[in-house]
Ligand SMILES: NC(=O)c1ccc[n+]([C@@H]2O[C@H](COP(=O)([O-])OP(=O)(O)OC[C@H]3O[C@@H](n4cnc5c(N)ncnc54)[C@H](O)[C@@H]3O)[C@@H](O)[C@H]2O)c1
């Protein structure tokens with residue numbers, strides 16, 4: 001009998017206003033000092049204040065590390081870890097998107113450790129949690145608040161790499177929709193489609209299990225049905241709540257299953273051309289699923305049954321096509337770029353992309369339909 005698992009953060013608070021649960025966490029952990037990871041975008045949007053106001057009320061001593069770059073290189077994270085290490089901290093808070101949360105997760109296993117980030121890039125198995133973490137996502141996409149992964153760019157390889165270790169599983173999560181109320185529409189769209197890619201890829205992955213499927217299906221229902229409303233109306237807090245939940249479920253699904261060729265082929269686009277993670281996934285998403293359809297028609301139809309039960313009378317083939325068509329429609333109607341032309345990528349870049357994409361074996365092995373280098377080339381060609 002197969003054994004399977006998902007990993008879930010020990011304690012999750014959700015709902016508008018749940019930021020006030022910071023008090024319960026600090027008291028439970030008896031924390032006297034804390035480190036807060038964030039970035040300038042979040043600080044300028046006034047969102048950091050929502051956390052620091054809570055910490056001020058509690059009289060806890062904290063330091064804010066706020067100069068993290070979006071989609072950081074491992075060298076950026078090394079710098080942040082070094083600078084932050086001087087400060088005492090009983091608890092780590094990350095308030096931000098995947099970039100901030102991943103840096104904080106790495107810090108939680110690196111502070112005072114006798115291994116370095118470079119060591120973890122070579123052998124992530126040595127990582128051990130040293131300080132507990134509290135994740136407060138401010139985008140509705142990565143699900144990084146639920147995963148054991150931290151993704152960094154590797155400039156010398158012009159790509160990105162995931163460091164995966166169970167000890168990076170966050171301890172506390174706060175899913176407060178107020179954090180994404182003023183999230184710029186373009187980021188709602190791109191991060192929302194990233195979350196959609198997580199659930200669809202996890203459900204159609206070779207590694208999918210009944211446990212990961214439960215989260216992937218629940219996430220798919222929430223995201224497919226709410227992404228457009230969350231994009232169109234910033235004050236639709238019900239849709240925003242559901243997007244945060246859906247993204248979180250996507251993260252849990254990743255811990256038990258894994259993403260596939262969409263994310264694999266997306267990494268070189270982020271690593272070399274600095275296309276935001278959600279955007280590069282969105283550009284590839286429908287094309288990769290179209291390529292995959294013959295190998296996961298049933299799973300795509302099951303996703304359709306869950307999200308669009310009104311299509312129950314249709315055939316498996318029709319339902320699987322419908323889901324892919326919906327993905328393309330969501331990308332188009334939320335105004336995410338649908339090809340690589342505006343990023344200056346041309347046919348001359350194809351050789352690099354094919355080579356770098358085919359090296360993402362950690363994720364490509366999860367894809368139900370095997371991709372040859374020619375297949376990879378054909379997919380990139382479609383989005384030029
Ligand atoms: N660890 C994981 O499991 C996992 C999964 C998927 C992706 N990732 C990684 O996460 C990173 C992408 O994260 P992301 O898509 O959440 O974006 P991000 O963290 O890179 O943030 C994108 C931009 O949005 C701004 N921003 C964030 N929240 C805001 C808000 N509420 N209001 C205004 N501006 C705001 C930030 O300042 C930043 O400039 C990538 O490096 C990707 O590889 C990690």
Ligand SMILES: [Zn+2]
Nearest residue numbers: 142194263277
């Ligand atoms: Zn992703």
